[in-house]
Amino acid sequence: MSERRNQILEAAVRVIAQDGIRGLRVDKLATAAGVSTALIYYHFKDRTGVLDAALEYINHRAQRYTEHGLDTAQPRDRIENTLLLELQQTDEVRETSIAWGELRASAVFNTHLREPLAGSTHAWNTDIETLIRDGQLTGSLSAEIDAAAAAERLTTLVEGLSERWHSGSVSLDRARALLTGAVAVELDRP
Amino acid sequence: MSERRNQILEAAVRVIAQDGIRGLRVDKLATAAGVSTALIYYHFKDRTGVLDAALEYINHRAQRYTEHGLDTAQPRDRIENTLLLELQQTDEVRETSIAWGELRASAVFNTHLREPLAGSTHAWNTDIETLIRDGQLTGSLSAEIDAAAAAERLTTLVEGLSERWHSGSVSLDRARALLTGAVAVELDRP
Numbered sequence: 001m002s003e004r005r006n007q008i009l010e011a012a013v014r015v016i017a018q019d020g021i022r023g024l025r026v027d028k029l030a031t032a033a034g035v036s037t038a039l040i041y042y043h044f045k046d047r048t049g050v051l052d053a054a055l056e057y058i059n060h061r062a063q064r065y066t067e068h069g070l071d072t073a074q075p076r077d078r079i080e081n082t083l084l085l086e087l088q089q090t091d092e093v094r095e096t097s098i099a100w101g102e103l104r105a106s107a108v109f110n111t112h113l114r115e116p117l118a119g120s121t122h123a124w125n126t127d128i129e130t131l132i133r134d135g136q137l138t139g140s141l142s143a144e145i146d147a148a149a150a151a152e153r154l155t156t157l158v159e160g161l162s163e164r165w166h167s168g169s170v171s172l173d174r175a176r177a178l179l180t181g182a183v184a185v186e187l188d189r190p
Numbered sequence: 191m192s193e194r195r196n197q198i199l200e201a202a203v204r205v206i207a208q209d210g211i212r213g214l215r216v217d218k219l220a221t222a223a224g225v226s227t228a229l230i231y232y233h234f235k236d237r238t239g240v241l242d243a244a245l246e247y248i249n250h251r252a253q254r255y256t257e258h259g260l261d262t263a264q265p266r267d268r269i270e271n272t273l274l275l276e277l278q279q280t281d282e283v284r285e286t287s288i289a290w291g292e293l294r295a296s297a298v299f300n301t302h303l304r305e306p307l308a309g310s311t312h313a314w315n316t317d318i319e320t321l322i323r324d325g326q327l328t329g330s331l332s333a334e335i336d337a338a339a340a341a342e343r344l345t346t347l348v349e350g351l352s353e354r355w356h357s358g359s360v361s362l363d364r365a366r367a368l369l370t371g372a373v374a375v376e377l378d379r380p
Binding site for chain 1: 299304368375
């Protein structure tokens with residue numbers, strides 16, 4: 001990915017996190033990224049192209065800050081750590097998480113966002129499902145767990161908690177505690 | 191509540207569910223409700239007044255279509271039925287659910303919505319928590335369950351599943367199955 005393209009997408013995530021999708025106009029994005037509008041049209045064709053690329057870039061950012069959750073031996077801890085890294089009080093995580101939620105909410109009304117969003121969601125579910133299956137294969141997690149369902153619930157819960165966090169209905173500490181508890185009820189079977 | 195006020199709020203929920211919060215202009219709402227803009231200003235003072243009242247009205251609607259989930263003896267079944275009634279393929283439920291999600295998403299950027307939204311969320315959490323405690327008191331649910339945390343997770347999951355449903359990342363049937371599974375892992379302890 002070119003450095004300029006990256007620079008535009010970083011700015012796009014920031015603008016979406018500050019003002020929402022409706023705030024993302026190409027001229028405003030050009031100012032935020034410190035580039036010309038022509039360069040934006042060159043890289044992304046139009047505003048829709050920016051949104052699609054921003055969605056992909058958000059996943060790339062989230063992978064960057066959650067990957068060190070995998071620096072541990074046990075699949076169960078990998079799952080808990082990776083999911084908890086989505087709920088952190090840093091600018092990078094907050095911006096990424098708000099922008100993701102905003103793209104999700106916009107897809108209710110903008111149908112063209114649905115397909116890429118469903119693809120990213122599916123990939124995320126599968127990542128967590130694979131970690132659960134790893135634990136089941138090595139015997140550290142119960143074979144009784146429905147890996148696909150547990151993974152899908154956990155990622156959905158992260159989204160729900162994130163939306164409540166950003167909209168002021170739950171504190172970050174409480175959201176993290178609820179998520180830790182969810183991992184326990186889903187995975188720690190006798 | 192006056193009949194005209196109701197009529198305006200029914201239209202407001204419909205407009206929000208179709209075009210989002212940004213689509214809710216007073217002139218458009220007047221047309222949708224079949225009333226004058228003056229009547230809207232008379233009842234709600236301004237657009238913010240409409241949004242606040244719409245939030246309250248959405249809760250009122252949700253209570254209306256979930257209350258028959260309580261027509262059963264066992265607290266556990268009451269919880270499952272009540273929550274599942276939030277995920278139904280009827281116009282009333284879809285509209286209410288989309289409008290709730292849209293208000294939630296808007297509150298990330300519009301801080302004035304946060305307080306009423308937090309209040310409604312808290313009331314919903316408490317309703318489910320009370321049902322869990324009822325089951326614990328009568329011995330049908332395990333005393334080991336953290337009633338407040340389980341309730342908060344279940345309502346958050348309903349929101350997360352609803353957003354994925356409306357944005358095309360999960361089917362309604364799958365969302366309902368995942369919710370049923372969540373009630374089981376949260377409440378059916380040995």
